[in-house]
Amino acid sequence: MKTPVGHLFLASSIALALSFGAVQTAFAHAHPKTETPAAGSTVDTSTKEVAIDFDEGLEPSFSSIVVTGATGKPVNDGRSTVAQSDDRHMVAALQPLSVGIYTVAWVAVAKDGHRTQGHYTFTVK
Numbered sequence: 001m002k003t004p005v006g007h008l009f010l011a012s013s014i015a016l017a018l019s020f021g022a023v024q025t026a027f028a029h030a031h032p033k034t035e036t037p038a039a040g041s042t043v044d045t046s047t048k049e050v051a052i053d054f055d056e057g058l059e060p061s062f063s064s065i066v067v068t069g070a071t072g073k074p075v076n077d078g079r080s081t082v083a084q085s086d087d088r089h090m091v092a093a094l095q096p097l098s099v100g101i102y103t104v105a106w107v108a109v110a111k112d113g114h115r116t117q118g119h120y121t122f123t124v125k
């Protein structure tokens with residue numbers, strides 16, 4: 001790699017590697033794969049938690065689930081947590097639920113620092 005051609009080859013290899021890395025990073029945003037209870041579903045008052053499985057690992061300190069009832073008050077029983085054994089799995093334990101519509105608002109920060117967020121509702125009957 002002492003010739004100018006060698007250096008040029010090395011430089012372009014690095015540039016190629018970096019651009020591949022950038023492409024992969026751009027797709028590392030975390031999106032929900034499975035929501036329990038499912039978005040738009042109806043469940044009963046025995047529901048004790050909301051769990052979301054994401055397609056990428058999450059940063060526990062910056063990711064959250066907040067569940068609110070009709071009054072807008074959170075019904076989370078404490079903070080949501082990212083499972084230690086599976087950083088794609090985030091759970092929020094719930095206070096006992098009464099009949100009504102609940103909104104789940106989630107924030108997911110992937111390992112690359114990119115943030116996604118969304119919300120959906122489910123009904124307790």
Ligand SMILES: [Cu+2]
Pocket residue numbers: 025026027028029030110112113114
């Ligand atoms: Cu990303």
